[in-house]
Amino acid sequence: xxxxxxxxxxLALPVTSWQICLLAIICGFAAALLLVLFQITIENIQHxxxxxxxxxxxxxxxSRFQIxxxxxxxxxxxxxxxxxxxxxxxxxxxxxxxxxxxxxxxFRNTLNQFFGGAFAIASGFSVGKEGPSVHLGSAxxxxxxxxxxxxxxxxxxxxxxxxxxxxxxxxxxxxxxxVFVMEVxxxxxxxxxxxxxxxxxxxxxxxxxxxxxxxxxFTFFAELELDLIFYPLLIIFGAVLGTFASGFNHYLAxxxxxxxxWHIFNRLLVAALITGALSHLVPNGMLNDxxxxxxxxxxxxxxQVLAVFLLVKVLMTIAAIGLxxxxxxxxxxxxxxxxxxxxxxxxxxxxxPAGEHIASDLAILGMAGFMAATLNAPLAALLAVxxxxxxxxxxxxxxxxxxxxxxxxxxxxxxxxxxxxxxxVQKLAYRKSPVENSLQxxxxxxxxxxxxxxxxxxxxxQARYHLANNDNNALIINxxxxxxxxxxxxxxxxxxxxxxxxIVVRQALLPLSSQATLAEAYLxxxxxxxGGVYIYQxxxxxxxxxxxxxxxxxxxxxxxxx
Numbered sequence: 001x002x003x004x005x006x007x008x009x010x011l012a013l014p015v016t017s018w019q020i021c022l023l024a025i026i027c028g029f030a031a032a033l034l035l036v037l038f039q040i041t042i043e044n045i046q047h048x049x050x051x052x053x054x055x056x057x058x059x060x061x062x063s064r065f066q067i068x069x070x071x072x073x074x075x076x077x078x079x080x081x082x083x084x085x086x087x088x089x090x091x092x093x094x095x096x097x098x099x100x101x102x103x104x105x106x107f108r109n110t111l112n113q114f115f116g117g118a119f120a121i122a123s124g125f126s127v128g129k130e131g132p133s134v135h136l137g138s139a140x141x142x143x144x145x146x147x148x149x150x151x152x153x154x155x156x157x158x159x160x161x162x163x164x165x166x167x168x169x170x171x172x173x174x175x176x177x178x179v180f181v182m183e184v185x186x187x188x189x190x191x192x193x194x195x196x197x198x199x200x201x202x203x204x205x206x207x208x209x210x211x212x213x214x215x216x217x218f219t220f221f222a223e224l225e226l227d228l229i230f231y232p233l234l235i236i237f238g239a240v241l242g243t244f245a246s247g248f249n250h251y252l253a254x255x256x257x258x259x260x261x262w263h264i265f266n267r268l269l270v271a272a273l274i275t276g277a278l279s280h281l282v283p284n285g286m287l288n289d290x291x292x293x294x295x296x297x298x299x300x301x302x303x304q305v306l307a308v309f310l311l312v313k314v315l316m317t318i319a320a321i322g323l324x325x326x327x328x329x330x331x332x333x334x335x336x337x338x339x340x341x342x343x344x345x346x347x348x349x350x351x352x353p354a355g356e357h358i359a360s361d362l363a364i365l366g367m368a369g370f371m372a373a374t375l376n377a378p379l380a381a382l383l384a385v386x387x388x389x390x391x392x393x394x395x396x397x398x399x400x401x402x403x404x405x406x407x408x409x410x411x412x413x414x415x416x417x418x419x420x421x422x423x424x425v426q427k428l429a430y431r432k433s434p435v436e437n438s439l440q441x442x443x444x445x446x447x448x449x450x451x452x453x454x455x456x457x458x459x460x461x462q463a464r465y466h467l468a469n470n471d472n473n474a475l476i477i478n479x480x481x482x483x484x485x486x487x488x489x490x491x492x493x494x495x496x497x498x499x500x501x502x503i504v505v506r507q508a509l510l511p512l513s514s515q516a517t518l519a520e521a522y523l524x525x526x527x528x529x530x531g532g533v534y535i536y537q538x539x540x541x542x543x544x545x546x547x548x549x550x551x552x553x554x555x556x557x558x559x560x561x562x
Contacts, residue, residue: 005445005544008514011154012443016192020157021199023150027141027158028165028200032207034140035133035169038118039212042129045122064124064283065276071123072272075116075326076265082108084264088426089113089326090131092419094138094163095185096428102152102440103159105139113139116326124286125275126316128331129170134185137166137204151443153517157193160186164197165204172208174201176384184377184419190441224393226361230348234397237344237362238369238404244340245373245405246413248314252329253421255322260426264324271323275316282312288331293338297360303346310339329418333374334367341366361397364389368398369405376410376417378402432519435556439518447518447555448535448545452477455492463492463504475546477534478506487541489534491548509534509546518552525549 010019049059049067059067079087086108097103117132141162145155160181167177178201182189226234259267279286284295296306317332341362348358364385372381382398409415423430432440455466455478466476476492489509510524512533521533532548 008149008151008154008443009445012151012446012517014153014190014192014441014446016195020154020192020196023145023154023158024161024196024200025203027144027161028203029207030144031137031140031162031165031200032169032204034114034136035166035204036208036211038114038132038136039129039170041114041118042122045118059283061280064279064286067123068125068272068275068279069269071119071125072268072325074119075112075268078115079112079264082111086112087116087264087324087326089116089135090328091134091185092422092426092428094134095419095423095430097138098156098159098185099430099432102142102156103138104142104146104155105135107139107143110136110139113326120320120325120327121288124279124288125271125320125325125327126285126288126313126332127320127325127327127329128288128333129328130167130330131328132326133166133170134163134328137162137164137169141165141200149515151445151517152515152520153441153443155515156440157196160193161196161200164201168201168204169208171384171388172205173384173387174198174205176380176387177201177204179383180377180380183380184375184417223357224361224364224391224397225357226397231397231400233348234365234400235404237341237348237365238401239408240344241337241340241366241369241401242373242405242408242415243413245370246409246415248318248336249374249415249418249421250413252318252322252418253425255318256422257425259323267323268325271319271325274319278312278316282309284309285312285316287335293335293342293363296339296342297363300359301342303343306339306343306346310336310343313339330371330375333371337367337370338363339366340370364394365398365401368394369401372402373405373409373415374418376406376415376420378406435522436519438556439522439552442518442555444512444516444518444521444533444535444545444547445514447551448547449475449551450545451475452543452546454479454543456480460504463506467492467494467504477509477543477546479543489543491532491546507531511536511540512547514544518547518555521547522552525552 007019010017049063086106089109089112093109097105113132113135120127121129138159142155142159145158163185164177164181167180168174171177178198181197182194186193275286313332313336317329317336320327321329341364342359344366345359345362348362368381368385371384372378375381382395382402385398386392386394420430453466453476455462455476463476463478478490478492480488480490482488490506491509493505494503508531510533512521512524512535514535514537524533525531530549532546534543535545535547536542537544
């Protein structure tokens with residue numbers, strides 16, 4: 001066996017290996033560099049209309065109205081060149097591709113995501129960077145893995161590594177990035193995936209910190225100083241957040257469903273008009289980072305101002321995401337949660353003696369609770385706010401708010417993750433049967449039988465001779481040509497029911513690429529529930545091994561290949 005074949009065979013197995021860890025580091029580095037380039041692109045676009053990034057207040061209202069429209073024109077022109085069918089992007093699309101293509105991303109979708117997302121964020125649409133970061137991270141990693149013709153299960157793992165590196169690169173939160181990938185993207189915890197994802201996340205954070213600095217955007221939050229007397233109030237606050245998150249998800253999904261049949265030109269133009277019009281009312285609504293929350297805390301905005309800001313941000317987010325602007329939803333969700341918490345601080349002050357930093361405290365707890373309930377990702381939300389705020393003291397109160405918010409949203413309103421709701425509305429596949437999910441984790445290279453005895457057009461007498469002289473450590477494979485003069489293979493064996501008569505049984509072998517997993521082998525054989533597939537590298541006539549249906553059954557029943 002060649003060194004390359006041994007390398008790929010190791011990757012095909014669901015185990016932690018130095019091979020997959022090395023590739024995870026490489027993919028994490030590539031994803032981080034792409035995300036750094038993405039952030040630089042956003043800043044350069046903004047410098048076209050403002051000397052400082054994200055300073056929409058200093059721009060006159062007419063310019064704020066025109067900027068989203070100009071961004072939509074560019075996005076539509078790019079989509080026209082690449083093809084409107086490649087406009088889908090973001091986290092729901094990545095979830096879909098992980099199920100149907102092991103995370104491999106079409107290049108045109110990635111092109112639309114990079115430039116479309118950059119223009120959307122730079123132009124004040126209420127979308128976040130995490131959507132493009134997930135898409136671009138997955139695309140960069142899966143592109144490298146596909147070019148190396150790695151097994152599909154390894155491509156899926158490396159795609160997850162790219163996602164973790166991308167999130168870590170954008171938010172500088174390596175721990176939260178790992179948990180987000182396992183809890184939201186893959187929705188499974190397995191050690192052989194967890195370790196390479198951690199390595200990629202570390203690389204993403206280190207690369208970004210080295211090139212762009214090591215500052216968190218949440219460090220302005222004051223140290224949490226909630227007394228125990230406030231904890232019962234946190235239960236009510238969590239219930240409010242869960243209810244609010246359910247309503248937000250519902251109306252966002254309804255907006256997508258209502259307008260998805262509109263032409264992309266009409267949808268994006270309406271989103272631009274809504275964003276531009278609302279920016280006249282609240283210029284800060286065009287901000288996608290948490291800096292506006294710092295401004296609100298420092299200047300002690302009044303309740304009425306915060307309430308209007310909250311309403312505008314919700315409307316702008318539903319319009320942008322619901323009508324198809326390329327970008328993520330988590331950034332706006334964090335702002336909405338923070339604004340909800342700050343509004344709640346005014347109400348809390350009427351019932352309990354509020355501390356000096358009550359607005360800051362409830363803002364960060366609101367971010368945690370609203371994100372957890374909206375994404376149905378409690379652990380990712382908890383670690384995100386802990387890591388971003390750098391406050392361990394927030395863990396217990398955040399757990400109270402998150403737990404109540406998720407329970408109320410799920411149990412009382414039947415709320416689900418906004419990503420799953422988007423996939424359902426858009427009719428994008430994201431589910432596989434439990435059998436396929438299990439079999440996707442192991443590549444055919446890690447489970448094939450490669451001790452073969454090849455014959456050519458053997459008749460029954462020749463077949464009996466080969467079978468009788470077989471030491472039971474090899475399979476007898478017969479090669480023949482069909483009526484189209486194409487090479488075909490069949491598996492020869494004795495009939496187990498009548499061994500004395502030595503009846504030769506011939507079962508056709510179906511071709512399957514060496515990149516495939518046991519899931520593809522199972523799907524090819526499940527109807528007949530017998531026979532097998534032969535594995536080839538590049539040419540279908542070059543057989544390198546065989547997997548029989550009984551091997552797949554043994555793996556499902558015993559967890560190992562017989």
